[in-house]
Amino acid sequence: MILLVKTGGAASLPEWQALFAELLPGLEVRWWDDPTVRPEDVAYAFVWAPEPGRLASFPNLRLVISSGAGVDHLLADDRLPAVPIAKMGAPEAVARMREYALATVLFHHRKFHRFIANQRVRRWEEAETTEAANRTVGIMGLGTLGLPAACALREAGFRVRAWARTERALEGIETFAGASALPAFLSSTEILLCLLAATPETTGILNARTFAMLPRGACVINAARGCHVVIPDLLAALESGQLEAATLDVFDVEPLPEDSPVWTHPMIFVTPHVASFPDRAARARFVAEAIRAFEVDGTVLNAFDPRRGY
Numbered sequence: 620m621i622l623l624v625k626t627g628g629a630a631s632l633p634e635w636q637a638l639f640a641e642l643l644p645g646l647e648v649r650w651w652d653d654p655t656v657r658p659e660d661v662a663y664a665f666v667w668a669p670e671p672g673r674l675a676s677f678p679n680l681r682l683v684i685s686s687g688a689g690v691d692h693l694l695a696d697d698r699l700p701a702v703p704i705a706k707m708g709a710p711e712a713v714a715r716m717r718e719y720a721l722a723t724v725l726f727h728h729r730k731f732h733r734f735i736a737n738q739r740v741r742r743w744e745e746a747e748t749t750e751a752a753n754r755t756v757g758i759m760g761l762g763t764l765g766l767p768a769a770c771a772l773r774e775a776g777f778r779v780r781a782w783a784r785t786e787r788a789l790e791g792i793e794t795f796a797g798a799s800a801l802p803a804f805l806s807s808t809e810i811l812l813c814l815l816a817a818t819p820e821t822t823g824i825l826n827a828r829t830f831a832m833l834p835r836g837a838c839v840i841n842a843a844r845g846c847h848v849v850i851p852d853l854l855a856a857l858e859s860g861q862l863e864a865a866t867l868d869v870f871d872v873e874p875l876p877e878d879s880p881v882w883t884h885p886m887i888f889v890t891p892h893v894a895s896f897p898d899r900a901a902r903a904r905f906v907a908e909a910i911r912a913f914e915v916d917g918t919v920l921n922a923f924d925p926r927r928g929y
């Protein structure tokens with residue numbers, strides 16, 4: 620039985636093999652396009668952005684494990700076989716996103732965006748800041764990553780509200796569900812953090828219309844997928860003062876092209892898709908756990924649900 624790996628570049632294979640030798644002895648680990656692999660021997664694939672049609676060429680494929688929490692890179696394959704997909708859900712991935720949420724929300728809460736922009740032009744200008752208890756942070760998405768991030772922000776003292784597709788009650792977090800509740804959710808959100816799944820419904824959701832629903836001077840953080848933000852609308856909202864600043868970790872095209880106006884905007888802060896990037900050992904532990912759970916009784920950890928689309 621073979622586990623094919625396509626993540627981190629072919630040069631990373633020896634490291635993956637060493638990690639899996641300890642975690643899953645008995646499983647053969649080979650690189651994705653190794654020509655000596657017999658397609659019928661492939662049982663598992665641990666992949667990022669496989670070439671369309673390639674997964675369908677393995678007749679005995681049992682489980683696909685996405686190297687990222689998102690599956691947009693898999694859904695781009697129009698011949699994706701109907702095998703279960705486990706989305707990366709390593710505890711370390713959750714912890715790293717919690718940190719990113721805290722770091723970026725605190726960054727905007729304490730107006731560091733202004734101080735950094737001022738430093739560039741040697742301007743000494745104080746800004747009034749307030750306590751976390753007086754700041755409302757809104758999280759879009761309450762999934763594997765959004766819920767722990769919302770809880771961490773609540774524990775840091777912020778007033779936290781959250782919006783998702785389905786209703787739920789959470790202690791100390793005001794929750795909103797569905798499209799009809801979006802205006803109410805946004806109306807008091809001073810710092811917005813997007814951790815939504817990428818689906819046709821959420822594509823372009825951060826646009827002129829939704830920015831206008833936020834209080835004037837709000838800040839926006841996108842750590843989910845580039846498709847959520849309409850960049851020209853973001854630039855216009857910053858220009859008009861409707862938004863004060865933004866932090867973006869993800870983009871439609873990555874790496875972000877050199878000529879993107881996002882690079883040079885004084886109130887946009889770019890991180891290179893690093894919000895939650897667990898190391899290889901952590902990802903290997905999750906893959907091993909996913910394969911073991913699947914072999915025991917067919918359980919798919921952190922399963923992609925094709926009906927929901929995430």
Ligand code: NDP
Pocket residue numbers: 687688689690759760761762763764765782783784785786797798814815816817818820821842843844868869892893894895896929
């Ligand atoms: P999940 O699938 O666990 O959660 C997705 C959330 O989106 C759920 O809360 C879901 O609502 C909500 N949602 C989906 N559709 C809608 C809709 N139409 N309206 C309202 N809410 C909706 O995803 P994860 O938490 O694992 O990942 C979140 C995002 O983070 C993904 O886009 C992923 O690709 C991205 N990501 C980014 C990384 C980075 O480094 N920047 C790293 C890893 C992931 P409900 O709870 O009701 O189902």
